[in-house]
Amino acid sequence: MTLTNATPAADPTGATAGSTARERREAKSRRRRNVRAMIVTTLVVVLVLAGGGLAWYAMSEADELAAQNAAARQLLSASDGKVAEETTRVSLSAEIADVDSFLAEPVLNRITTGTADASESLGAATGAVQASMVEFARDEVTTARKSLETAESRARKVYEATEGKGVDDVVRAPLQEALTTAAAVDDAANHSLAGTDLAALEQAALDLSTNRSVVSLATETVSDAQDAITCPAPDQTWDPDSGKIPSSALSPIPWAPTHFVRTDVLDGLIELDAAYRKAFGEHLTINSSYRSYESQASIYDPSSPIAAPPGCSNHGMGLAVDIGGGVETFDTEQYNWLKAHAQDYGWVHPAFAEPNGRVPEPWHWESVLARAGLVNGA
16 A cells, blocks of 8 residues: 655745745745855955954054164164264164155055065164164274273373382372273273173273273372472473483484484474574574483582473473573573564473573573473473
């Protein structure tokens, strides 16, 4: 026996058994529209999510580039006057301006372009400035070391020259301590030159400069103490080099070759002589010039103000000459001519040797360098 009451299969169009062909077509059309709407909605969601991700990524990169640009701007300010090549700062300034312009562009432009190139260029310009700052700091350390070396050289000379000459050891001790400290500072500075640590180099330059000041001050303190003992007159200044100028720093006077002055003042003396010879038809008569320490000591008489104590004379510095030929007397034509013209050539008659000075000496003339406070006295 065959069963006939089985449930009919469902119509895939969604139409009921009794529906018309038209109803079935409308149901199928609705179903297609729903599928299309779902697809469009899915695509929109995907695009929105993707676009948001890109926008987030672009904003994140922009933030990183802005932070890099801010650091570059700080470096530009901090490097002012501290670079070996100013062109590196000019380039960095241009890169900063380019990044500012880039960050002001719309997000879509930044997404299209990307920040990699701008970041790389800015990084290269920043690195160039940093390297130039290191080079500048190295130069500063080298210069400061040379300056300290010069101060140390004079300090050692003063320290040695004052030993056993009456200056209290309490006064001399700080100078020795300053020299010891300076040696350590110089060694540390030399070590810093082997590296590229900018902060270490800048600190080394500062330490060198500070210690140079300490050494110089301690040197002058000892020198002043010795001056007070050795050079009694206020217009005299003790100098450890007086009478000990190396021959390499002295030159013979051409028309009086047995007499010497310091090489750096000879040209002025030659020019003065030429003008004098044009006026009087003869050379300046040179009776005395540079004197060694021993020579100054041999003519020094504590009971007479005529010759300064050894160590206190400009003759010992190669900066003074005694002139005759009429100049050795006040108010002569020759003397008055020198008074009127000598300074034009870098030579003067010092106040202490004037008619109303401490030691009236019409014959004593000095280079203007002596008036710069190097040493004074007959």
